[in-house]
Amino acid sequence: MKYALLVTRSTLVSKRFLILVVVLNASRNVLVCVLLAKHNTNAPRFSKKVLVISAFFVSAVFSLSPALASTLPAFQASSSASASYVSAARLNCKPKGKQQALHQPKVIDGDTLYGNGQKIRLIGINTPELGYDNSPSEPFALAAKQEAKRWLEQSSKHLFFVKGKQQRDRYGRMLAYIVNEQGELLSKHLLLKGLGFYIAVPPNTELLPCFIAAEQGARNNRQNIWRELSPTTTGNVSQPGFQLVLGKVTSVIITDNHWWVILGKDIALKIQKADQPFFDVEWVKKLKNTTLEVRGWLIDRQRKRRKLPKHYARWLVLVRHPAVIQLKKPSNRVY
Known part of the structure; x- marks a missing residue:
């Protein structure tokens, strides 16, 4: 059975080790593996040897439904312990439906x-x-x-x-x-x-x-x-259209209709009510003060208004699925 890496999350649990949680998508279910990866090259010889040979690969395995898995955000591991993506060239990516x-x-x-x-x-x-x-x-x-x-x-x-x-x-x-x-x-x-x-x-x-x-x-x-692309940072957006943007979350606003994640002062990520079932509201709340890379179509709200209210961010991105958000600098806590 072939798997594709869907999510990685990491948290520092000691000076020696990092727990890396990897969510793998299979054909009918999702496998969640908790991996113990070496974080400190000065770890004891015994620990290093055991980690290299066996990697203590699975300390916990859980089965999740595909619907639940689709709500998980796509993170990128940021440490010396990294998860390797299965070669996409060998993945069986077959769409359902009539050809x-x-x-x-x-x-x-x-x-x-x-x-x-x-x-x-x-x-x-x-x-x-x-x-x-x-x-x-x-x-x-x-x-x-x-x-x-x-x-x-x-x-x-x-x-x-x-x-x-x-x-x-x-x-x-x-x-x-x-x-x-x-x-x-x-x-x-x-x-x-x-x-x-x-x-x-x-x-x-x-x-x-x-x-x-x-x-x-x-x-x-x-x-x-x-080869050349790097995300546009907040404060440097100059035109609308599809872009990768990078910025720190300065505020998160949860209302009855929409959820808002504000990057810097000028980019607002909007999660509409119809798309909220794909997200975990507690995870969204905890995005404050994290640094995100987000992909999507930037809309210039200033074009539609003669004068934008002071509390409005100029650029709007409709975020419809958590996979378009990547946490670039995870904090030391598990979400």
Whole structure:
């Protein structure tokens, strides 16, 4: 059985050891393993030997439902003890649903194509935007388009699409996975090449662990986008659109309708009521004073108002799933 790393959390429990909690997504359930990893290179010889040979791999194993697992936030371990992602290239990322033949596909950009008489938006990925009306293209936008075209041409004559649980986006485009005869996914291929970012938009999240692992592999290897990209820090956002942003949480506001997480003074993360079942409210509350990397589409609220109220952050990000949040500097407590 193959697993993809979905979540890592870490906490310092002594000067010698770090407990690393790893959540692995399987085909029907989620395995939670508590690993004991060496934190201090000056640990006693016996402890070092035992850790290297056996790693004391499982001290507790629990079984969780996929629904519960989907609510867990995606953390990135930050210590000398790190979790290794299973090679995304070997993961079985097969979408559920009926496969239908895809006829005469034409690539529009890296994550959108035309086929079967309609526009199709790939699920699980966002690629850099091509420039239109004399506006410049984002870095690697053309490379993503060319790689998508090459993959479609070389995969085989038999291409298929599988519709998502949500079948249309707000622009009327079909939301689907594109699959070749070998069962390979176009979204996963582009993520492995470092030509896009995984996104998590419920309810189309069934292959999220696969896409996270694919991106992490490209990120670790500094492929294409990841050779140069660094998240935009709070206070330095200058334009709307999809971005990775990095900032410290200055406040968390829980209301009856929406939950708000404020980064610095100028970025507000909004969790709408419809998406709150994917989150643990206690975890959200404890984000205050942590540093987060968040991905999503930044909306400039100043454009819609002549004057923005003083307590309003200028930039708004709708956060629909906890997987788009990564805790960059975990505190020394377990969440």
